[in-house]
Each structure stands twice: as C-alpha cells, then as structure tokens.
Amino acid sequence: MTSRHAEAQALKGHLDVLLLATLAHGPQHGYAVKEALREGSDGRFDLPTGTIYPALHRLERAALVTGTWSVVDGRRRRSYQLTAAGQKRLTTERTNWREFAVAVTSLLERTPWPATP
Amino acid sequence: MAGDALIERHLAALARQLPAAAVDELADGLVETYEHHLACGLDRVAAAEAAVAEFGDPAQIIASFSRQAPGRRAAITLLATGPVFAVCWGPSLILGHAWVWPIPTTATVLFGLALLGVVATLVIAATSRHDYHRTRLAAPGGIGLVLLDTAALAAVLFAAPALVWPMAIAIPVSLARIAFTVRLVPHVLAN
Numbered sequence: 001m002t003s004r005h006a007e008a009q010a011l012k013g014h015l016d017v018l019l020l021a022t023l024a025h026g027p028q029h030g031y032a033v034k035e036a037l038r039e040g041s042d043g044r045f046d047l048p049t050g051t052i053y054p055a056l057h058r059l060e061r062a063a064l065v066t067g068t069w070s071v072v073d074g075r076r077r078r079s080y081q082l083t084a085a086g087q088k089r090l091t092t093e094r095t096n097w098r099e100f101a102v103a104v105t106s107l108l109e110r111t112p113w114p115a116t117p
Numbered sequence: 118m119a120g121d122a123l124i125e126r127h128l129a130a131l132a133r134q135l136p137a138a139a140v141d142e143l144a145d146g147l148v149e150t151y152e153h154h155l156a157c158g159l160d161r162v163a164a165a166e167a168a169v170a171e172f173g174d175p176a177q178i179i180a181s182f183s184r185q186a187p188g189r190r191a192a193i194t195l196l197a198t199g200p201v202f203a204v205c206w207g208p209s210l211i212l213g214h215a216w217v218w219p220i221p222t223t224a225t226v227l228f229g230l231a232l233l234g235v236v237a238t239l240v241i242a243a244t245s246r247h248d249y250h251r252t253r254l255a256a257p258g259g260i261g262l263v264l265l266d267t268a269a270l271a272a273v274l275f276a277a278p279a280l281v282w283p284m285a286i287a288i289p290v291s292l293a294r295i296a297f298t299v300r301l302v303p304h305v306l307a308n
Contacts, residue, residue, distance in 0.1 A: 030142060031149040048173025049146050050131075053139065054181035061185075075148060076141040 011045055015055055016064075017093040018045065020086055023065060027081040030056060056080050064089055123165040124151055130175040134249040135182055136308055147172050180247045187308040188252035191301050192242035195255070195262060198294055199236070205290045206269075208283040218276040228268060235261035252305075259302045266291045266298075 011018075022028060022036040034052045037045050059065045064086035067078045082090065124147060132140045150171055154164035172178075183189065209215075238258035245251035270291055273284060 029145065029149075031146045031153075034146075048177065049150055049171055050143060050173035050175075050178035051181050053142055053146065054178070054185060057139075057182075058185050072145070075145045077145045078138075078142045 011047075015047075016059060017090065017097075019052070019055055019059060020064060020082060020090040020093070023080055023082050023086070024090060027068075027079040029077050029079045033080070059086070121161065121165070123162070123169060124148065127169050127172070127175060131178060134179045139182060143178070176247065179249055183249045183252055184246050186245075186249055186252035188242050188255035188305045189245060191305050192239040192252070192255035192258060195259060195298065195301075196236070196239050196243055201290065202287075202294070205283070205287040209273075209281060209287045212281040212283060213273075213277050213279070215277075218272070218278070220272060220276050228265065231261065232265055235265060256302050256305045259298045259305065263295050263298050263302075266295050 018037060019033060022033045022040065028036065030052050031049060033056065034047060034049045037047065037052075056065065056067070060067050060080065063083055065080045066083050067080045070077050070079065127147060128140065128144050131143055135143070147168060151164055151168035154167045154171075155161065157164075159167060235258050238254050238261065242252050242255040242258060245254075270288065273280070273288065277284075
C-alpha cells in the first residue's frame with residue numbers, strides 16, 4: 001500500500017468531520033468546501049471535487065448540515081451550513097481528536113524503556 | 118469551443134444517471150473549477166482538461182452517489198424487514214393451518230413467484246454500487262411489496278377460518294410496513 005493510498009484511506013474515516021470543520025465559519029458551496037479542505041491541509045487533502053458533493057449530501061441527510069439553493073452567474077448553486085447538531089458533532093469530534101492526538105503523541109515521543117537484557 | 122464541449126460531455130455523462138438537482142450542483146462546481154483554471158491563465162481547452170481531471174471521473178462520482186442513494190438504502194431497509202415478517206407470520210400460518218385455507222393453488226404459486234420477483238428486484242437495488250438507475254428499482258420493488266402485503270392481509274381476512282393470536286402481532290406489522298413503504302416510494306422516485 002503506498003503512503004498516498006494509505007493517506008486517502010485514513011482521510012475517508014475523517015472526511016465527515018473535516019467537511020464540518022470547513023463549514024464552521026459560515027455557509028460554503030461544494031467547490032469552496034473542496035478548496036478550503038485543500039488549502040487548510042497545505043495541499044495534502046486534495047480530493048476530486050465531484051466526490052465532495054455526495055459527502056455533503058450524506059451530512060445533510062444526517063441533519064448535520066443544511067443546504068439552500070441560490071442563483072449565481074445564471075447557475076443554480078447549493079450552499080451548505082452547519083446545523084445545531086452539526087456544530088455539536090464538530091465540537092465533540094474536536095475534543096475526541098485532541099485527546100487522541102495527545103495520547104498518540106505521548107506514546108510516539110516517549111523516551112523508550114531500557115531494552116530487556 | 119472544444120473546452121466548453123469537454124465540460125458539456127462530462128456533465129452529460131453525469132446527467133444520464135444522476136437526479137437533475139445533483140447535476141445542477143455538480144455543474145456549478147465543474148464550471149467554477151473551469152473558470153478558476155481560466156483565471157489562472159490556461160486556454161479554454163487546457164482549462165477544461167484541468168477542470169475535468171480535478172473534478173473526477175464520472176463513473177467515480179456516480180458510484181459515490183449510488184452507494185448512498187435513497188433507493189439503495191430503501192431497498193436494504195425493506196429487505197431487512199423480511200426476517201421480521203418470517204418470525205411474525207410463520208407462527209400465524211402454522212397455528213392457523215394455512216394449508217387448509219380455501220385458496221387456489223394457482224394463486225399461491227403466483228404469490229410465491231411475485232414474492233421472489235420483488236425480493237430479486239430489491240436485491241438488485243440494494244447491491245447497486247455503481248449504477249444509480251438500478252438503485253431506483255427500489256420503487257417498483259416497494260410497490261410490489263405493498264401489493265403482496267395487501268394480498269396476504271386479504272387472504273387472512275377472507276380465507277382464514279379463524280384468527281389465531283400470533284396474527285394480532287403479524288397484522289399490525291404488515292400494516293405498518295405498508296404505511297412505511299407507501300411513504301418511502303415517492304421519496305425514491307423523487308431522487
């Protein structure tokens with residue numbers, strides 16, 4: 001498994017919360033969400049734009065985001081914003097992630113025990 | 118223009134499978150990506166090629182939508198009710214001696230064949246991971262299920278010589294599935 005592939009698989013498990021995080025500062029449409037994800041990760045999470053939309057639809061069905069239509073430059077555009085449930089979920093996931101990251105960092109950076117003779 | 122034609126072809130491939138609202142949303146994203154590359158200085162053809170590459174293959178996008186399509190989830194839910202029905206109706210039919218009810222053999226065989234057809238239709242919808250059209254088979258499957266549930270209830274009410282106590286559970290369960298499915302089918306058809 002290449003590191004790129006492993007990273008994509010790992011991202012899959014966290015995609016929902018990352019999408020919620022990109023919407024934390026206000027409504028965004030699909031392309032803007034994708035760009036926020038790419039820029040916010042310094043280019044590491046550069047997903048195909050088309051795959052962002054099914055993920056946003058999944059979050060909408062779960063009532064974590066809500067979508068509204070508008071017309072921009074003659075095109076129909078759907079923008080998404082966090083619901084109260086989405087905000088709550090994001091807060092919970094942030095706390096969980098911080099605790100997880102602290103635990104992993106603590107283990108990875110701990111001075112090793114002396115080897116057993 | 119070749120660039121615009123490439124964008125149009127990409128959208129046409131998506132429109133052949135996906136609901137109109139999803140295609141509108143994808144079109145906005147694809148055109149936005151295209152305009153971004155034009156603004157970066159690419160010519161129309163190069164911008165369109167870059168936008169299409171960045172957007173993702175239509176098959177990949179259709180698969181992403183299909184895996185979470187309302188039809189697919191509806192079919193999985195309806196199939197999951199099967200074992201519940203077996204548990205509810207099995208004792209009812211055994212204690213009610215269903216084999217002596219005055220129902221023509223032809224009707225029983227037709228009911229069995231129709232049941233197999235409905236289950237097969239729902240299985241096709243539930244296992245569709247790359248074809249959005251197939252997920253919509255949940256709608257005819259659901260309608261078939263409602264008709265079969267109604268036929269089964271009619272058989273009990275008109276052909277069973279007496280009601281037995283497990284039917285007090287089985288009949289409301291059937292009515293609940295009919296009501297649930299009637300609400301589900303329009304949602305599948307609309308998406």
